[in-house]
Amino acid sequence: MEAKNIVVIGSLNFDIIVKQQRLPDKGETFIADELIQGPGGKGANQAAQCAKLGLPTIMVGKVGDDRFGNALVGSLSAVGVNTSYIKRLGSTGMGIVHVMPDGDYYSTIVKGANDLITLQDIDEINDVLVSSSFIVLQQEIPEQVIEYIISKYEHTDTIIVLNNAPARIVKESILKAVDILVVNETEASFMVGKPMDSVDTAINIGKELLPLTGGMVVITLGKEGSVVVTSSHCEFVPAENVQAVDATGAGDSFIGALIYALSEGLSINQCMRFATHVSAVTVTKEGGQHSFPTQRDLESVLFKN
Template identity: 45%
Template sequence: MDGKVVVIGSLNYDIILKTDRMPLKGETHSAESADCCCGGKGGNQAVQCAKLGIPTYMSGHVGNDCNGDILIQGLKAYGVDTTYVKRASAASGMGIVHTLQDGSVFATITRGANHTIETKDVDEIAHLLDGQTVLVLQMEIPKQVLEYAIKTAAKARCTILFNMAPAMEFDETYMKMCHYLIMNEVEAQFYTGKELTSVPVAKSELIAFAREMGNTCIFTLGKQGAMACRDHEFHYKESFSVKAVETTGAGDSFVGGLAYGILNHMDLGRMLDFATCCSALTVQNTGAQGSMPDIRAVLEFYSRYSK
């Protein structure tokens, strides 16, 4: 595999509460347990890429606090290059995650240091961007930084993988400059303006959306699988029948799998299969980064699936 991944994005210290249900308004409800781990969409996606054996660079901000120490150490432990992770005066970003017995997740994040990222941070990693690089972006950092990163990467002929999560208003001019747009069913409904009530409806909306954007668009649909469309090419992959312990990080694992597929010149269908394997392995454990599979685990799972 030639090439590398550069991630510009968020880093959060996550507190994961396992609970039988969400609390009611005004109620104090006891969780079954609490775990703390490193997270943030940017950090998670960087870790999954590194675990798949991709040379991976992370650009982001953490606070000058103990959580910032933990976040940087976590990235390094998985082989992510943290040269471009900076300290900010704001507190490190944080995520509070409620995970239910069926594996579903409800999460709230604080912006913290993630929203101190500036365009000059993009300039500092610009020398890493070239035709052999996949730039991975998400929407937990300032919008103007994302726009500037897309413009910078486009000039460098870099492949741009944009995970449009969490959903927010964004100029379509920049969306069309990206090579891949990835979103889950909630985000897809936000950007298409349509309710994705079934797989056939999602397929119709995806094809129309990809045609409008002029690039490769991917919808992840949770238990219903994932689908991808590029020009007149369409692929649908059902989800694997695995026991979901928790879905935190599943989407980020999927993005890492896509980056691996791009750098290994997989066709769109195979890339979708590979990314789905990554997610299927991630949901079988608690937490995001620790649950994400390494390349050996994915290839073994993928080999069994292929047979």
Template identity: 65%
Template sequence: MTKRVAVIGSLNYDIIVKQQRMPHQGETFIADALIQGPGGKGANQAAQCAKLGMPTMMIGKVGQDRFGDALVGSLAAIGVDTSYVKRIGSTGLGVVHVMPDGDYYSSILKGANELLTIQDIEEIAEELKEASFIILQQEIPHHVTEHVIERFKDSQIQIVLNNAPARSISKNILQYVDLLVVNESEAAYMTGQPVTTIAEATETGKELQQITGNTVIVTLGKEGSIVVNSKDSIYFPAKKVNAVDATGAGDSFIGALVYGLSQGFLLEECMKFATEVSAITVMKEGGQDSFPTKAEVSRILVI
């Protein structure tokens, strides 16, 4: 049986500015280039799942504007089911400043993402029950994210939560999350502990694992990632590549991770696969356009 993923989250139109550095306060700084395209953590994760060939449905909201047209159109073009993307208000925007080493600074205008409601989820609850995975992030209203986790806690659906941007979540909710994915700053926010080294990330991952009781992944950008479960913690170094733009790389990682799980890969195999996929992503400019397809990563599908 083919496993299906439902992504409930944000859709943002990205405006990406490439520049040598961020301006100082009060300074006008001349940038090098402008790239525009589809983004948003939810849409990005859905895009990567679909590009790898996984049946994917997107649940969210965009505006009644040209940005909304572009976002829905781009997802539909790569095979995402956009039947559950509603149109209201103005589309969320992401303004991203990309530095020469690929690192970035990002600001978000919530727009229609903030208008997603519990009622929207309840209207499609039966359809969601057909999914094998639900992926959530934190660019939609917090209470909607928590409702989804509680609503499907007793189902066979695996709940994947990317707590980004970082928000406080009660232990009562986290215990129903099957897979928690956070980067170093999000892990630090959740535990109140600094995360600047691999050792600190490992300890933080263990602390979060004690809360969820399930699997926790702490991503460290170009330093790699750590997976912690009830039995062990394993460090996976990032692949050394010529990084051009890290925009969406974390979302690409999550999409690839869930794809691996859907194929029955062992968790260690999923981590290696997701690391390879995100490495391909950072070698190209832009967000979703840089995400590799199944054909592009076919050389590493047999792990």
């Protein structure tokens, strides 16, 4: 039987990545070490990782009718993403990323065409969405579109994944319709209004968020690792000890790998370990999508036994 599609609905940004020793002080001009340009956007990143792992992946979004849009569509097509549902309007979204020597980063986005996705765009692809296995969403497109998608497909067999990033206040009825919520420590803290200062705190926040969702909460903790909470499973998975070069897109790589593992029917522990490994590989290389590993790169860690 033919595998069902993964449909990612979200942002496509052209990234300008500046590698530098530190951020400048207010009013200071600081000389950077290197400039890297390439494809990005949380939606596009997650779609790219799904496709690079061999999943049939469709990207839904908007880019500008400009050279940046051409580059974004071309990069996704090159890794196997179906880009026929990407529309062109306005100017392409941009991401400005400052990467520090330890791999940590500071990111600013310009919405551009990402903010022009409409409810009508969603209605036009209804047949694609109802026949998909996963709908993957982030918060870099209009809030009303996100809410509309989740409400419309809540009672279908499609698994809805919400990466609440950048963090927004999500209505109770909307959050409850989400099957899998993925957030980092900052976003999780925002959602519950509490600081996160330890793994134990992350687990407690995950347990607090769980009953508000459809059944699974994943909190990524950067260099520390990640936490997963379901009604029957609660676990901290430590990060792998690697030499981080650039953490840009690592969270998106993690999500793409998690979806791959879930689609393969692996256990929750196996899914988390696999996603952890994929994101660890990602941070050892420069750039966003270019650093994401392929299925061939990871054949030795597909935990199927």
